[in-house]
Amino acid sequence: MILTTCPACAAPLAHTAPRCVRCSTRYCNKTCQHDHWRRGHKQICKKIHRGGNAELYYANKKYKEAVAVAAEACADDTKGQTCFICTQALHWKTKEGLVRGCACRGTAGFSHVSCLAEQAKILFAEAEENNLGDNAFDERWDRWFSCSLCEQEYHGVTRCALGWACWKTYVGRPEGDWARGAAMMALGNGLYNAKHYEDAFAVKEAELAMLRRLGDSEENILIVQGNLACTYGELKRLDEALSLRRDVYSRRLKLNGEEHSSTIRAANNYASSLLGQKRFEEAKALFRRTIPVARRVLGDHNDLTLLMRRLYAVALCNDPGATLDDLREAIETFEETGRIARRVLGSAHPLTKKIENALRQSRAALRACETPSAG
Template sequence: MILTTCAACAAPLAHDAPRCVRCHTRYCNATCQHDHWRRGHKQMCKKIHRGGNAEQYNADKKYKEAVAVAVEACADDTKGQTCFICTQALHWKTKEGLVRGCACRGTAGFAHVSCLAEQAKILVAEVEENNLGNDAFNARWRRWASCSLCEQEYHGVVRCALGWACWKTYVGRPETDAPRQIAMNQLGNGLQLANYNEDALSVQEAELAMKRRLGASAGHVLAVQGNIANTYQKIGRLEQALQMRQDVYSGTVMVRGREHIDSLAAANNNASTLNCLRRYGEAKTLLRDLIPVTQRVLGEGHLITLKMRWLYAMALHHADDAATLDDLREAVTTLEDSERIARRVFGGAHPTTDCIELELRDARAALRAREASPGGQ
């Protein structure tokens, strides 16, 4: 995580907390700073300073750890392959191995995290140096999160490693700098997608505090709140997640309109939390209304569309005694169609494809059990 707690006692810190004059390590107060100095910071201070000071030093360290985890996780898949950017098996400088976490098929899509990061860094720098405008910036910034070959977003530990790569690239810039702000968002998303949820929450809360402190727009604040709600759900704080989901959905509709992609994503997230709370009737009502809209606006193969249909099928067949035979049949049909589309668009290794397939197995089992039971209704 980024450095949001005291180095001595781990208490949460204000953004303007006192810090070491040389290496900028932050503390609650002078007492904690003196205590930390005696307990070993004296020996590390110069090294941290030479490494770019505390936040940069921490980001570089976490990045190396995240790359090692990603390379190990992808080892079986990348054996015998080469990087599509530098064409080498081992990175010439870092000696790191390969990763792949997108929808590329066959021998495509293998890369070093360092090569992916350097590619993104160069593309964004060209936009900044030549003042190419927001559209060019947004298109090139996507390289920090998505594959340049298949255009699909990376996921899991690969996305986490890229999040740390992005953060370490821009952390040294002023807090008001736009790439630094977006890099914090990339890091929070990467941590969450790799299931480092407590760390993700820490980053997201720091990002929300920063947005409010700098007077960010309502849309930007709502986006961060949506990410926090995602993390609340993943760590089991469901009532807090639902309250924030509902606030984000209503706020996003007000700011963006009902058919904007951000509003549709917020609605989908709201339905996800309703399912987790076993409020299946509310989830079904919401999704029945919005799935046709999402299919029309985003298309059948969009990730949000597929997640909506998956959640709708889940609400149908998990509704306990309220689920009819027709509900179970509709759930199976919906999941079969969604699984086929997800596998074609994202590949079998994508987390959403995997979740749809697991749900399909459960729905088929529930349908078989109901059809075999006396009465079958």
């Protein structure tokens, strides 16, 4: 369940919490249920039931809100364009506007969230119905969070809207169903991308609790713990983020080895936490060990490789003991990764913008160090 707090008192809900018999709204106890009934639930209970019961009703509501936010945020970029799926400017049924949040440029990549969601739903349903196998499952599931044209992941509010679309599509399935669990992850990552960190944290905690309850694999639990640690970091719970990321990285090395993409990502996350705690030498040492592995295994054009190299350059610049050679190495790294990011991800991508901003700052820092002080 994504509705993780009692609607009457806002207390955290247990998985076995009592429910309204009609609409399945959960409460921490019968007292709260009766109180909420008197305070207005009586008037909307039937409406929630007709909307598919509490979880789906809430998901549909949040989905519509997220689509509106995404369309408004993309309005300037999408003006005068049409959806590459339905070829219309306004969606024929919902009248929603267009979005774009990938690496497409020019007139490519504009779409309606509803069209993207329907495309993903149909493709994944075909894979299920025809039992196409794991590779086809993964490729088609990717349409819930990545563009079919440029093959890069969506970001920001577009990713968030697709997360809600994915969740409302599969929330009615049994708790142990693969698609339902993957949809919960898509929602948590979408909320994180839109910087709704408190909401993302609630979803990721619920997902981790579900996996433990189901006795899921170490691999899947590590994925969720890695995502949860990222959210700890954004919520400024830095000690918890560092501890969990250290643990995930250590377990990844044992489970997958240093050349696995998941281990590389775990190393990047751990080094990022070290950087956030201003433990620059440890962060730089870990980046220096791992970046050559990432470049060899993933390639220089991979977004994770670009992210790691950016953070390494940030560590070089921000270290109070940085030398002129450190600053020059950082600038060279920013320049090279910036060129790659603009070509692969586009100039509007958040990572590209971060690299370019860091490049300007590091050049200014180098000029300040090279210019003799007056007097």
